[in-house]
Amino acid sequence: xxxxxxxxxxxxxxxxxxxxxxxxxxxxxxxxxxxxxxxxxxxxxxxxxxxxxxxxxxxxxxxxxxxxxxxxxxxxxxxxxxxxxxxxxxxxxxxxxxxxxxxxxxxxxxxxxxxxxxxxxxxxxxxxxxxxxxxxxxxxxxxxxxxxxxxxxxxxxxxxxxxxxxxxxxxxxxxxxxxxxxxxxxxxxxxxxxxxxxxxxxxxxxxxxxxxxxxxxxxxxxxxxxxxxxxxxxxxxxxxxxxxxxxxxxxxxxxxxxxxxxxxxxxxxxxxxxxxxxxxxxxxxxxxxxxxxxxxxxxxxxxxxxxxxxxxxxxxxxxxxxxxxxxxxxxxxxxxxxxxxxxxxxxxxxxxx
Amino acid sequence: xxxxxxxxxxxxxxxxxxxxxxxxxxxxxxxxxxxxxxxxxxxxxxxxxxxxxxxxxxxxxxxxxxxxxxxxxxxxxxxxxxxxxxxxxxxxxxxxxxxxxxxxxxxxxxxxxxxxxxxxxxxxxxxxxxxxxxxxxxxxxxxxxxxxxxxxxxxxxxxxxxxxxxxxxxxxxxxxxxxxxxxxxxxxxxxxxxxxxxxxxxxxxxxxxxxxxxxxxxxxxxxxxxxxxxxxxxxxxxxxxxxxxxxxxxxxxxxxxxxxxxxxxxxxxxxxxxxxxxxxxxxxxxxxxxxxxxxxxxxxxxxxxxxxxxxxxxxxxxxxxxxxxxx
Numbered sequence: 043x044x045x046x047x048x049x050x051x052x053x054x055x056x057x058x059x060x061x062x063x064x065x066x067x068x069x070x071x072x073x074x075x076x077x078x079x080x081x082x083x084x085x086x087x088x089x090x091x092x093x094x095x096x097x098x099x100x101x102x103x104x105x106x107x108x109x110x111x112x113x114x115x116x117x118x119x120x121x122x123x124x125x126x127x128x129x130x131x132x133x134x135x136x137x138x139x140x141x142x143x144x145x146x147x148x149x150x151x152x153x154x155x156x157x158x159x160x161x162x163x164x165x166x167x168x169x170x171x172x173x174x175x176x177x178x179x180x181x182x183x184x185x186x187x188x189x190x191x192x193x194x195x196x197x198x199x200x201x202x203x204x205x206x207x208x209x210x211x212x213x214x215x216x217x218x219x220x221x222x223x224x225x226x227x228x229x230x231x232x233x234x235x236x237x238x239x240x241x242x243x244x245x246x247x248x249x250x251x252x253x254x255x256x257x258x259x260x261x262x263x264x265x266x267x268x269x270x271x272x273x274x275x276x277x278x279x280x281x282x283x284x285x286x287x288x289x290x291x292x293x294x295x296x297x298x299x300x301x302x303x304x305x306x307x308x309x310x311x312x313x314x315x316x317x318x319x320x321x322x323x324x325x326x327x328x329x330x331x332x333x334x335x336x337x338x339x340x341x342x343x344x345x346x347x348x349x350x351x352x353x354x355x356x357x358x359x360x361x362x363x364x365x366x367x368x369x370x371x372x373x374x375x376x377x378x379x380x381x382x383x384x385x386x387x388x389x390x391x392x393x394x395x
Numbered sequence: 396x397x398x399x400x401x402x403x404x405x406x407x408x409x410x411x412x413x414x415x416x417x418x419x420x421x422x423x424x425x426x427x428x429x430x431x432x433x434x435x436x437x438x439x440x441x442x443x444x445x446x447x448x449x450x451x452x453x454x455x456x457x458x459x460x461x462x463x464x465x466x467x468x469x470x471x472x473x474x475x476x477x478x479x480x481x482x483x484x485x486x487x488x489x490x491x492x493x494x495x496x497x498x499x500x501x502x503x504x505x506x507x508x509x510x511x512x513x514x515x516x517x518x519x520x521x522x523x524x525x526x527x528x529x530x531x532x533x534x535x536x537x538x539x540x541x542x543x544x545x546x547x548x549x550x551x552x553x554x555x556x557x558x559x560x561x562x563x564x565x566x567x568x569x570x571x572x573x574x575x576x577x578x579x580x581x582x583x584x585x586x587x588x589x590x591x592x593x594x595x596x597x598x599x600x601x602x603x604x605x606x607x608x609x610x611x612x613x614x615x616x617x618x619x620x621x622x623x624x625x626x627x628x629x630x631x632x633x634x635x636x637x638x639x640x641x642x643x644x645x646x647x648x649x650x651x652x653x654x655x656x657x658x659x660x661x662x663x664x665x666x667x668x669x670x671x672x673x674x675x676x677x678x679x680x681x682x683x684x685x686x687x688x689x690x691x692x693x694x695x696x697x698x699x700x701x702x703x704x705x706x707x708x709x710x711x712x713x714x715x716x717x718x719x720x721x722x
Binding site: 074075076077078108109111112115116119120123142303304305306308309310312336337338339340342343345346347348349350353363 | 442443445446447450472474481483484485487488490491492493494495496498508625626627629630659660661662663664665666668669670673
């Protein structure tokens with residue numbers, strides 16, 4: 043997404059490859075041992091980008107109290123110490139330090155006019171919205187595909203199409219084609235009462251990064267479960283970057299639902315996670331998978347609160363910690379067992395009825 | 396009415412305040428027992444598996460208090476102790492965590508937000524919940540807060556003069572300890588002063604004739620002055636205090652070495668770490684990290700402190716000889 047923004051603004055963009063084992067190894071090697079997993083992966087990504095010749099790193103700051111808000115500063119320190127001379131552009135909340143923020147914006151803007159900047163931002167926003175819309179279809183339908191792998195292949199190709207976009211018209215065209223393509227894939231429907239729907243909540247970075255969470259959505263889909271996440275990039279933009287109250291309503295509702303278990307926002311997405319669990323439950327989902335990086339500060343409070351939700355509602359929730367030592371087989375077994383329990387529970391209910 | 400205060404986390408920093416406050420309001424104050432193997436074990440069993448050591452210890456202390464027949468357990472929610480700066484998310488969600496872990500504990504938890512401009516937490520607006528809950532008059536509450544503040548300031552004054560907190564909290568006639576070398580000990584009060592979890596590291600220092608300086612013995616002004624070099628402060632007040640103290644230690648000639656005492660799973664410390672390791676090397680200050688966890692074997696702590704200080708002594712001795720012109 044950032045890639046598109048900067049390319050359209052005429053910067054040469056080096057997009058690091060999707061996080062791979064190499065990225066993780068790099069990050070782990072140079073990060074503090076007990077730093078959380080996202081920091082390590084991001085540092086690894088930077089190192090790969092630097093190797094490819096990048097000289098400026100653009101990242102967002104944050105206002106805490108989750109560790110993520112201080113990543114930029116810490117990583118700058120580590121990279122400097124390793125001898126990399128690299129410029130960091132860290133975007134913090136404009137209201138705290140308006141001057142630095144504007145300076146940063148100007149650096150990015152370069153020689154472009156403000157009108158162009160706005161236009162580009164609009165294209166990128168439309169693209170985010172549209173990609174999320176298509177991805178949601180994939181996450182539901184892939185659960186019932188007849189020939190395994192067809193949806194994933196289509197989705198990768200669709201993403202390639204999105205990368206080539208240059209205007210809002212392109213977005214609409216690509217979206218239309220994508221939906222047609224997905225609809226043409228053969229699906230083997232199952233009866234309504236046997237459908238399983240799983241919500242994924244947790245820390246935004248591990249929830250949204252398929253290469254980090256071991257492709258959990260695809261895994262769940264192949265086991266025949268529909269999936270919906272608590273985070274989508276366009277919703278994040280709505281809540282965090284667009285200063286209009288009407289765009290924030292959904293998030294506020296989610297927060298309200300979390301209030302009973304976590305009273306105040308304690309950083310990260312802890313309160314949102316709890317709220318999203320309740321939300322999924324209210325919407326009749328069959329279970330929730332809670333993802334968090336190992337040792338994540340806010341999500342550990344969530345986990346304590348989740349214990350209570352499980353006891354109170356007998357609602358199936360599985361917490362998975364993600365870090366550099368995640369063993370795929372172990373995760374698969376746990377997910378499989380979790381889904382079996384849900385299926386069993388559903389069947390029992392049906393028999394009782 | 397009996398109010399229980401868990402002997403963990405901010406207990407070491409604020410106990411004189413809380414004790415005076417509740418006693419002036421006419422409550423009986425009960426603390427949990429000192430941390431022990433059984434308290435730690437219960438905490439480890441009940442708390443979420445991945446959470447940091449201090450939170451597990453805290454959970455153990457809460458259960459210990461439940462066994463003492465208290466009416467309330469005081470679990471304050473520390474939100475902020477400086478404008479724009481928060482506390483570790485786990486402090487901010489502490490009551491939620493405790494409520495989430497146990498059923499039927501909700502009515503026993505006495506909690507309120509602490510949002511303060513300074514480390515002094517006596518601001519009246521934080522405590523208004525007591526007025527409704529216990530039918531305490533506004534005036535009485537104000538008076539009690541003023542008295543508690545005075546006690547706490549007295550405690551902090553002595554603390555800054557170089558008495559460690561355990562001496563002040565447990566010893567009627569607190570002592571200062573001296574030594575032939577000085578170590579700057581960086582760590583949060585609940586790790587530094589909990590004798591059980593850190594295997595009584597203070598007694599190790601004393602046996603080796605080492606003087607210890609901690610962040611709570613420093614003047615806040617000095618700490619904040621060092622923090623001004625940062626474009627952006629960290630979000631956690633006590634981590635900032637450690638950071639500021641660390642840079643002060645690096646500058647001071649009378650500090651011979653720095654030890655960072657941290658608990659397994661501490662998130663803020665993992666961000667602090669690169670700053671400490673990189674800059675202490677630049678400033679040529681010996682630096683070591685000791686990480687404590689549920690293990691209770693003390694030999695590794697002793698061995699590492701001994702080795703570290705032996706090296707410092709050797710270095711110091713050589714430097715002195717050189718100054719005398721022997722070498």
